[in-house]
Structure formats: structure tokens, C-alpha cells
Amino acid sequence: MPTVRQPALRLGEVVFCCEAGAFSRVRVEVPGWAPARPGQFAMLHVEGSARFLARPFSLSDEEPRGAGAVLTFVVAPVGPASQELANLRPGARLSVLGPLGRGFDLEEILAPAPARGACPAALAGSPRRRLVIVAGGVGIAPFPLLLRTLAQGGGGGRSAPVCTRTPLLLCGFRDQAQAEAVSVLQEGTEELRRAGMGSGLLCATDDGSVGFHGPVTELLRREVSSGDRVVACGPPAMCRAVWGLCRGISDVQCWFSLEARMACGVGSCHGCVIPLADGSLAKVCRRGPVLRGEEAFGEVEHDLLTR
Amino acid sequence: MIFSPDNGALSSCLPPGTEPGGPLTTQLGPLTLAHPLINASGTFDLLEAAEVLGQEFVARPPVAAYVPKTVTLHARRGNEPPRLVETASGLMNSIGLPNQGVEEFCRHDLPRLLGLPCPLIVNVAGFTPEEYVLAVERLRWALDEALGVYGSACAASSPSAAPYVAGRDEAARPKPAWAWRVGLEVNISCPNVHSGCMSIGTDPDETFALLRALREVWPEPALLVAKLTPNVTDIQAVAEAAERGGAGALALVNTFKGLVLDPVSLRPLLGGVTGGLSGPAIKPLALRAVFEVRQRVGIPLIGIGGVETVVDVVDFLAAGASVVAVGAAGFRDPCLPARLAGELGEQLRRRSLSLAELIGVAHAAG
Ligand SMILES: Cc1cc2nc3c(=O)[nH]c(=O)nc-3n(C[C@H](O)[C@H](O)[C@H](O)COP(=O)(O)OP(=O)(O)OC[C@H]3O[C@@H](n4cnc5c(N)ncnc54)[C@H](O)[C@@H]3O)c2cc1C
Ligand SMILES: Cc1cc2nc3c(=O)[nH]c(=O)nc-3n(C[C@H](O)[C@H](O)[C@H](O)COP(=O)(O)O)c2cc1C
Ligand code: FES
Numbered sequence A: 001m002p003t004v005r006q007p008a009l010r011l012g013e014v015v016f017c018c019e020a021g022a023f024s025r026v027r028v029e030v031p032g033w034a035p036a037r038p039g040q041f042a043m044l045h046v047e048g049s050a051r052f053l054a055r056p057f058s059l060s061d062e063e064p065r066g067a068g069a070v071l072t073f074v075v076a077p078v079g080p081a082s083q084e085l086a087n088l089r090p091g092a093r094l095s096v097l098g099p100l101g102r103g104f105d106l107e108e109i110l111a112p113a114p115a116r117g118a119c120p121a122a123l124a125g126s127p128r129r130r131l132v133i134v135a136g137g138v139g140i141a142p143f144p145l146l147l148r149t150l151a152q153g154g155g156g157g158r159s160a161p162v163c164t165r166t167p168l169l170l171c172g173f174r175d176q177a178q179a180e181a182v183s184v185l186q187e188g189t190e191e192l193r194r195a196g197m198g199s200g201l202l203c204a205t206d207d208g209s210v211g212f213h214g215p216v217t218e219l220l221r222r223e224v225s226s227g228d229r230v231v232a233c234g235p236p237a238m239c240r241a242v243w244g245l246c247r248g249i250s251d252v253q254c255w256f257s258l259e260a261r262m263a264c265g266v267g268s269c270h271g272c273v274i275p276l277a278d279g280s281l282a283k284v285c286r287r288g289p290v291l292r293g294e295e296a297f298g299e300v301e302h303d304l305l306t307r
Numbered sequence B: 001m002i003f004s005p006d007n008g009a010l011s012s013c014l015p016p017g018t019e020p021g022g023p024l025t026t027q028l029g030p031l032t033l034a035h036p037l038i039n040a041s042g043t044f045d046l047l048e049a050a051e052v053l054g055q056e057f058v059a060r061p062p063v064a065a066y067v068p069k070t071v072t073l074h075a076r077r078g079n080e081p082p083r084l085v086e087t088a089s090g091l092m093n094s095i096g097l098p099n100q101g102v103e104e105f106c107r108h109d110l111p112r113l114l115g116l117p118c119p120l121i122v123n124v125a126g127f128t129p130e131e132y133v134l135a136v137e138r139l140r141w142a143l144d145e146a147l148g149v150y151g152s153a154c155a156a157s158s159p160s161a162a163p164y165v166a167g168r169d170e171a172a173r174p175k176p177a178w179a180w181r182v183g184l185e186v187n188i189s190c191p192n193v194h195s196g197c198m199s200i201g202t203d204p205d206e207t208f209a210l211l212r213a214l215r216e217v218w219p220e221p222a223l224l225v226a227k228l229t230p231n232v233t234d235i236q237a238v239a240e241a242a243e244r245g246g247a248g249a250l251a252l253v254n255t256f257k258g259l260v261l262d263p264v265s266l267r268p269l270l271g272g273v274t275g276g277l278s279g280p281a282i283k284p285l286a287l288r289a290v291f292e293v294r295q296r297v298g299i300p301l302i303g304i305g306g307v308e309t310v311v312d313v314v315d316f317l318a319a320g321a322s323v324v325a326v327g328a329a330g331f332r333d334p335c336l337p338a339r340l341a342g343e344l345g346e347q348l349r350r351r352s353l354s355l356a357e358l359i360g361v362a363h364a365a366g
Helices: A080-086 A143-152 A176-194 A216-223 A236-246 B046-053 B102-113 B129-147 B204-217 B235-245 B280-294 B310-319 B336-351
Strands: A008-020 A023-031 A041-046 A055-058 A061-065 A068-075 A093-100 A130-136 A166-173 A200-205 A229-233 A253-257 A273-275 A281-283 A290-292 B026-028 B031-033 B037-039 B084-087 B090-093 B120-124 B182-187 B224-228 B249-252 B256-259 B274-278 B301-304 B323-326
Touching (some): A008 A068, A008 A176, A023 A176, A041 A080, A055 A068, A055 A080, A068 A176, A130 A216, A130 A236, A143 A166, A143 A176, A166 A176, A166 A216, A236 A253, B037 B336, B102 B120, B102 B129, B204 B235, B224 B235, B323 B336
Parallel strands (some): A130 A229, B037 B323, B224 B249, B301 B323
Antiparallel strands (some): A008 A023, A008 A093, A253 A290, B026 B031, B084 B090
8 A cells, every 4th residue: 555645844955956037946856855836935944054943935836756756945035044045066965844835726727716696618618718826036936836836737647727728927037147047937838738738937027137027916917917827926015016916807816925034934923924904914824825816915005905 | 864765755654763661761750751762842742743744653753752832821922023024043933932821721732642652741831920820720621621639529420629729638538640741831931021920930930930830730740841941040040949949840941032133124134023942042041050050959840942963962961961852943843842752762872872871971971
């Protein structure tokens, strides 16, 4: 009988590390790794590091290897722990606690829109309906695994529903160096193409060096339309702006992957709470990191949201 | 690290020598612990860990006794975020004791925690002495109801029929049948709330009065632990007051009050403004507290503060602690206490010492 693999603390070894624009792409082989959902994360701590706590990083990709997997992380070097991770060499060892949190629930996100009076046949699985993926900076990290999962859905080994929507990726970056990170999506988009699914990709940069000159939310404003589903990951201001835009459009639902400082990642410390729309505090590591727009932001003032 | 090749997990299994009755068995008042390693309150949620990492955590906890997060009389939201930030060799937190309140705790968590195969030490705090007493009374009713009372015929079926009356004869007092498996830790040391709690634990007279009052509702032989704050000039005076008041053991220390500024805005970074420092940065300070308190009191001590490696465990035991609690270092590895227990066994064998010989050895002449 095959043993059910559970989330656990495991020892991983770096097998590959390269630059991806301003970020680093770190591949870690982890024996016994339990398969993850897109949007889940792991707590990483480099063996022998002077950092006291592990840090949360989104699972960017996952390929089975033996009785485990090779995991990919996309790391923005913003402080001591992330710099240390971004500069690891093959052979380096780190502890990996995961997969953790509730990722993107594709059953829910891809569920057909409820037919409201109108001709149900026209609504069901209409190919014009899109799954709009909005990434800001290193918020691109969870989406390679999301694309791979979509491509493998409906029988491709991963338990995901058949994707009835066309993915449209909108990626915002600061400058050209950051924008080179868009390469991390390449494998995922190719796998989608091989699975007979098209996808679109548009970039925006703050300095106009690549793609659209301006915020990624401006691209979203032009692209999003009634019936779309939106998943987003990026800076809090971007997420709120995405919600501010989308909540006014009929039949658009949004999911956000959110961040907080974490100590444990498993619900022990109460450190990672954020205020929800209803005023309560929720642990990002347990309730999230992916939350619905209504849960996370609710009825926030529109102009506040769009800045 | 304990590395089990079958699934690559850093195992949660208790290492050999740490089973009940083994050479690491240690006594904490009426509680028998299979080894001297437990968790520090608020740093390990066994029920949450079991949900995330598997029910193995409940079946075979990585601690010799489990200490849940502080419970207060009423439910609390806790402090606003951000609540955490790493600092040099440590962690600053201002969590602010969020919890569901003692009523919900007794209804929801307690029945599950009583099913654990190890003793339970419930941690209670209050904002006035009355709140401590009421919360502990509620807890005691729940325990009497679930586990029964000696010396009171009707108690097991109807605990409220045998209400405790303060000042009654010692002999007539119903004895808790659960004293050998459930203890109480009173948190008089949290620096992240604005009244009660640490303000009691910084004053020997208030500490004495509170422990006295709690002994009335939490009678002998049940374990009563006072968790002390290091944010005092003279921790020995508070420790002696707690012992005189009726504490059966002391836990030291809670976090050191501190401050972190946001590097950009230069305003306090944590939502609670100030916070409590824990982690390796505080270990020598905590070790000093255990060492000095051991010189003045006879009751068992639980050593807490920056425990990360077996060297830290050995140090706290040598300084006079009978039990050592893992706090923030357990965030990185929820099974750290079990691992350290295994390593402690090896250390004792290597030094040809028994656990009893190690405890307090730092005080021996020469
Ligand atoms: C669920 C989750 C998934 C994540 N996935 C990724 C990922 O895939 N790739 C990636 O590069 N990063 C990711 N992060 C963020 C990453 O965890 C932090 O950048 C990292 O912990 C920073 O640690 P450090 O020691 O390098 O920097 P620190 O010194 O801790 O921080 C550097 C700077 O970032 C700020 N900061 C740090 N953590 C946070 C936070 N959680 N929220 C707001 N500000 C913060 C600090 O104030 C400081 O200005 C994720 C975070 C979460 C919660
Ligand atoms: C995030 C966090 C939450 C804590 N919550 C509690 C608590 O609820 N009750 C309590 O008595 N102590 C609490 N503490 C204090 C710890 O139990 C312990 O005394 C302290 O952290 C020192 O140990 P350490 O250095 O090993 O972490 C908390 C500490 C941390 C870091
Ligand atoms: S990170 Fe500890 S509770 Fe979420």
C-alpha cells in the first residue's frame, strides 16, 4: 500500500540555482515531498544559517523525482534570509517545512458560472471566459505551478478540473531587470500549448522599459470583463487595486495570495494575522495565503483602493 | 537530525530512551514526565500542528508534557499586526494573548487535550486577580466533571453539587483525581498586555497574594506553576513570594520587554508598540535567572529562554531546572523538543551522569 505523504519538515538539497532577472530561481530536491497545490508555500531555512526563523516562500514549481520532488522557488533578495537563499549553490542543504496553507482552489475558481435566467448553453464553458492572472514583481512566483496544474488538469496526473477558461497573464515589474523574471513562466505556457490550450501574456513596467508603461492594474482595467475569474499575487497595494477594479464588474470573482510575516507557518504562533473585511483577524498561514476578495477586502472605498 | 529515509521526514517519533519509565523520566510535582523537554506556552499549538502535519502529533506528541497557549477568562483578539519581527539572534513579538476564552477552551480544546498520552499544563492569565481566580475555577469544574474528584461521592456525576467553599477544613476538601495528569501554569509575566499579568508578576506582594488566592481554587496536590517575568530588578524576591504563596514549581522566564523601530518611518514597528524578546539572544539572561532562583527556592524549576541545542538543555538542567521548555526555536522544527530529548540521553551517557546528577550540578563546589 503506498504511504500517504504528509506535509512535514524535510531536508532538501539545492540542485540548481540561476538568475531570473532581478530574482533567483532555486531548485531544491526534497525526498518524500507531499504533492502541493498551486499557491501553497513552504518555510525555508538554510542549514547553518545565522537567521533564527525560517521564511515563507511560495511553491513556484514541482516536478516529481523518485519518492519526492524537485521544487522551484523564485526568490527576491530583499533582506538577509532571502539574499542567503538567492545565492545558494548546488549541494547546499536547507530545511523545508511544507506544503503549507490553502492554495488556489481550482475546483472553485474554474467552477462554471451559475446560469442566471439566460440561456444556460451560452454560459456554460464559453471559451471567451478567461482566467486572468495578475502578478506584481516576485508575485509571479506561484504561477508556474498554477499553469502546469491547469495543463495537467482533467487527467494529466494532477487532480485538477478541466480548464474551461483561457489563461491571460498580466505581469507588472519595476524595470527591465525585474521583467526578465517573466522567463519563469515559459515552461508552464509551453505545457499549456502542448495540452492544446492557448494563453496570453502581457507585461507592464513602471519605467516603460518593457511592455506597457504603467501599472499592471491599468492592463487589467483594459482586459477584464464580465464573467472572468481573477487570481492575483503581488504587493498589498496592487492586490487592493485589483479588487477595487474587479468588484465593480458583474460576475467577476477574485482570489488573492497574501503575505504576512510568519514565524511557524502552521498556526502555532498567531504571528501572521491580517485584518479581514469583517474586522476579524485571520492567520494567513492557515486561512490563506489565498483568500477570496470578499473575505480579504470586502466593501473598501473604491477610490481608496485605486489610489 | 533524525532523518528517516523512507519518506525523508525529519521524524516526529520519540527517540529511544525517552519513553515513559526510561532513564530520562523526571518528576514535576505530581506529574511524571517521560523526559525533561516540554514546550513553552504560545510557541507550539499541538492541535493546529496535528491538523497541518498529521495526527501523529496528537498520538505521539514531541513533548513530555503539553502547555497550550495562555487562556484568559474572556475571549481576546490580541494585538494588531504586525506582531513579529526577527532581530539579532532572536524574535520580537507582540501577540497580545489572543485566545477563545476559558469557556470555549474547556468546551472545545480541553476534551481533546485530555486525550493526549502525556500530562497537560494549562496556562492561564488575567487582568485582575479575580479574573485569574474565575478562569481557574471554571477550568477546575471542567476537570472535575471530566475526570472526577476524590472524597466527594456525587462529584463525578455532578461536580457543581460539590462546590468548593473557601476556608473549609483541609480534610473535607475534595481532592482532584486528575492531579497526576493536569497542572496549571499562571502567566504573571506577559509583557504585551497593558494591565494585570506582568504588572502582578513584577511585584512580590501581588505575586504572593495571587498564588495564595489560586491555591484556594486549585488545591494541593495539583501542580501550580508560576511563570515569572525577567523584567524585574530582583527575580529572587518574586520567586520566593510565589513559593510562599503556594506555587509548586516556577517557570522562568517569559520574554524580555523590548522595542523595534521601522527602519524607514522610524516609528515603532510592532502593532503593540513594544514587544517581548525571545530566542538565543536571551539565553544567558534566562540561565542567570534559573541559577539565582535555584539558590533561594526549593520547588522544581522549568527553564525557558533561547533553548535551541542540547548544550542549552544541559546548561539549564545544570543551573537547576528539572524541566526545560523549548520556545521560539520550535517554530523552525515543531519536533525540536523530542529531538533534544534524544540528544540529552546521548549527552548523559557520554558524561556518565544520571539526569538527577546533572540537575543543579552548576551549584556544586569545585
Ligand atoms: C505565503 C508567502 C509566500 C511568499 N512567497 C515568496 C516568494 O515566492 N518569493 C519571495 O521572494 N518572497 C516571498 N514571500 C516573502 C518572503 O517571505 C520575504 O521576502 C522574506 O521573509 C524576507 O526575509 P528577509 O530576511 O530576506 O528580509 P527581512 O529583513 O525579513 O525583510 C526585508 C524587507 O521586507 C519587509 N518584509 C519582510 N517580510 C514581509 C512580509 N511578510 N510582509 C511585508 N513586508 C515584509 C521588511 O519590512 C523589510 O523591509 C512570501 C511570503 C509569504 C507570507
Ligand atoms: C510568539 C510567542 C508567543 C508567546 N505566547 C505566550 C503565551 O501565550 N503565554 C506565555 O506564558 N508565554 C508566551 N510566550 C513566551 C514563551 O513561552 C517563552 O517564555 C519565551 O518565548 C522565552 O523562550 P524562548 O526564548 O525559547 O522563545 C510567547 C513567546 C512567543 C515568541
Ligand atoms: S505563521 Fe505562526 S500562526 Fe501563522
